Amino acid sequence: MKLDSKYFDSIRVSSRRSGSAKKETRAPGCQWKGCDKPGMHKAPKGRGRDGEYFNFCMDHVRQYNHDYNYFDGMSDAEVNNFRKDALTGHRPTWKAGANAWAHGTRDGVRTEEAAARVAASTARTTRRARSSRTEPSNFRRQLKPLERKALRTLDLGDEATREEIKTRFKELVKIHHPDANGGDSRSEEKLREILQAYNYLKQAGLA
Known part of the structure; x- marks a missing residue:
């Protein structure tokens, strides 16, 4: 394009400074009480509110993260159980070669009726095995x-x-x-x- 072109004067280039200024004005304000700075940084709202965040400025997000405790309000036993369940993604688990029905559980809930059926079946199998080992053979030779x-x-x-x-x-x-x-x-x-x-x-x- 020539410098004396009629289109040259209509071209406007925005500077980076002006762009960043516009970005700053669109950012939400810091949610820290009494702070009027832009809240450019997200911080989790805590246990039970997954996916929800606060918007803080740099100084206040650092302070918030320093004092943040996910397990606040939980007993030691609850914390230990949470950590144990976290190893399996908080999903119910069973021994190898078994499933929820075999152990009398479905969707993590114990089913007493299913447990009774499993116990009765096991007892019958055990009785048959013992019977086959202890009962004398009644075999009689067939003679001409x-x-x-x-x-x-x-x-x-x-x-x-x-x-x-x-x-x-x-x-x-x-x-x-x-x-x-x-x-x-x-x-x-x-x-x-x-x-x-x-x-x-x-x-x-x-x-």
Whole structure:
């Protein structure tokens, strides 16, 4: 733009000083009693009034901050509880792996009915666990008629173990062997029955 342009005279540049003066006039006044300076600095109004501020000048905001105590009016116990809750953002917490319903709480309020349900469920589970450990087993071996007959031949019951069958077989062989009975035919016949019964139990996997 040329210096002799007709637009040159119409351009007006405001100085920084004039701008700052206008800013000062728009600022709210200091809210400190008896102070008429501009309140350019914000100070919190205190606990329970979050988001609300006073407007003070520099001198008075320093004085206000120096004497400010967020916990004013609270007991030591209340202060300790507040600091403890502040670690979790003042939200309710539970043990790992549990929730509000499991602990009988909802929205931070204890629910006695829910607590009773949890306690009853725990007691039932404990009783079932103890019962399964202490009650004797009622299991009975299912035998075929010929297996039961073979056990009776050896003078044994249905619950005879493998070792008991072998031991009884050896005892009966000694008792009914022909050499021990002077060649008695009845002993020979009994020995034959014992041998057949034992061999059958062995094939059935019981001896």
